[in-house]
Structure formats: C-alpha cells, structure tokens
Amino acid sequence: MSDLRLVIFDVDGTLVDSQAEIMAAMALAFQSERLILPERKVVLSIVGLSLAEAFQTLCPDVDDGRRARMVEAYKAAFMSLRTQNQEMGPLFPGALEALDVLRAQDHTLLAVATGKSRRGLDKVLERHGLKGMFHSEQVADHHPSKPNPSMILTALTETGVVPQKAVMLGDTTFDMDMARAAGIKKIGVTWGYHPAASLQPDAMIDDFAALAGAVDQLIGF
Known part of the structure; x- marks a missing residue:
C-alpha cells in the first residue's frame, strides 16, 4: 500500500x-x-x-x-x-475535470473531509454525479470540527496511505490547520471563502488545471 x-x-x-x-x-x-x-x-x-x-x-x-x-x-x-427544488451550488470551473484526471491514476486515491453532514454530502455527490468518486468520505456527524485532524487521520487509516503521501486541498485556514495537525501536505485555492493570503499552504493554485501538477510536486508521482 x-x-x-x-x-x-x-x-x-x-x-x-x-x-x-x-x-x-x-x-x-x-x-x-x-x-x-x-x-x-x-x-x-x-x-x-x-x-x-x-x-x-x-x-x-x-x-x-x-x-x-x-x-x-x-x-x-x-x-x-x-x-422547493432550489438549485444546489455549482461545482467550481474545472473541478470535475481535475477529479477525473486524478481518479484515472492507479496510484492515486481520493477522499473528502467536510464540515457537512452525511446527508448534506450525499446530496452534493448525487447532484453532481460524484457518487463513487471518493475512496473515503469523512463528515461532521462522526468527527470533531475542523481543524481537529480526526477526519484526515481516519481517511489515512481507511485507505492505508502514509501521511507523507497525502495532501489536503482546501480554501480555509481550518483546512490548512487540520492538514498541519495531521502531518500532511496542504494545497490552498484562491477562489474560496477565506482570503488566500491567510492560508499559508505548501502550494497555492489559482485554477483546478494546476491541481495535478501541485500534487505531483508535493507528494511525488
């Protein structure tokens, strides 16, 4: 593994x-x-x-x-x-394509660590055709709130991946602090809800097209 x-x-x-x-x-x-x-x-x-x-x-x-x-x-x-059939939030541009690129790699596993509930995440995955995309799905129902590292540590255990070969992608200081506490690398995005300057990640991307390269740079091929 x-x-x-x-x-x-x-x-x-x-x-x-x-x-x-x-x-x-x-x-x-x-x-x-x-x-x-x-x-x-x-x-x-x-x-x-x-x-x-x-x-x-x-x-x-x-x-x-x-x-x-x-x-x-x-x-x-x-x-x-x-x-009321209100439209769910859209995927950010390039998100699905970036997920597909990583999923196609035999040596790369995908996971989610979210403050959403299980029910909330299920709705998002269903709405955007992402069911089965992730090998580990960690939600707020079963963990302390971010930035506690519990979600990441559980994802590592479930997938059998060592911390040195894992990276967290997020838009908030909570994501970055959670990754830091779990001992894994962190990639920040500039399009999220916290100012990019506050994140202090190991790598920052402005576009999903840059994700695969940033992952390779931080945790190897």
Whole structure:
C-alpha cells in the first residue's frame, strides 16, 4: 500500500460554490430567533466548521439553547430549499475535470473531509454525479470540527496511505490547520471563502488545471 497516495478534498468553497444556499439557510436560522444576520464575509468565514462551532463563532453571546435551535433551523432551511427544488451550488470551473484526471491514476486515491453532514454530502455527490468518486468520505456527524485532524487521520487509516503521501486541498485556514495537525501536505485555492493570503499552504493554485501538477510536486508521482 506504500506506493499509493491520497488527495483529500474540502467541499464548500473548494469543490462547490455553495455560498448562495449557505447565506439563505443562515438568514432563515437567524430570523427564527429574531437575530440580525452578520454580513456575508463574516458568515462565509465560518464555512468549514461544524454547525455547532459555526454558530458559537457567529453569535457567542447567545445562550446554548438558542444556538441549538438555530442549528436545527439551519438544517431545516436546507431541507426546505431542497424540497422547493432550489438549485444546489455549482461545482467550481474545472473541478470535475481535475477529479477525473486524478481518479484515472492507479496510484492515486481520493477522499473528502467536510464540515457537512452525511446527508448534506450525499446530496452534493448525487447532484453532481460524484457518487463513487471518493475512496473515503469523512463528515461532521462522526468527527470533531475542523481543524481537529480526526477526519484526515481516519481517511489515512481507511485507505492505508502514509501521511507523507497525502495532501489536503482546501480554501480555509481550518483546512490548512487540520492538514498541519495531521502531518500532511496542504494545497490552498484562491477562489474560496477565506482570503488566500491567510492560508499559508505548501502550494497555492489559482485554477483546478494546476491541481495535478501541485500534487505531483508535493507528494511525488
């Protein structure tokens, strides 16, 4: 198994531009408790965290009971948007092509590490025809929130890949810190929800076409 390598993908802000539905669901969650929704850049700054941690960050002065209700309101808002057949967030340009290039390599395995729930990830994979694409799928239901390295460590265990042959692709400092804590390489993207200058990755890409080359550079062929 030592000849295998693993590329781990964040979802929101990295593979999928989900800011429209995130903002819509957040608006409904804050409205449910008659609270003022923070501005867009503040809301998007928490993308990647599990919902409990996200609401604790966005409204630290609100009591635990109200925050718990907001988490449930957010989840319900997502279900409502789906029921109304609202369009899911699109894949970022070039994402599918980059996934196909890596998947075609016999020595490369793919994984997901996301703050989404299992149900949320399943919807994304189904919507974009990505079911079966990933050898390991790590979601918020079964792990502490990023940047805890639990998701990456589990993906490594499931795939049998050593840390030196693994890399994380993400758009937030949570992704980069998670990768650092797990002892693997990290690639940042410039199109996500955290300022690119804040990421401090081992490599930065401006376009998905550059991903395969960055992976080769960091963890070998």
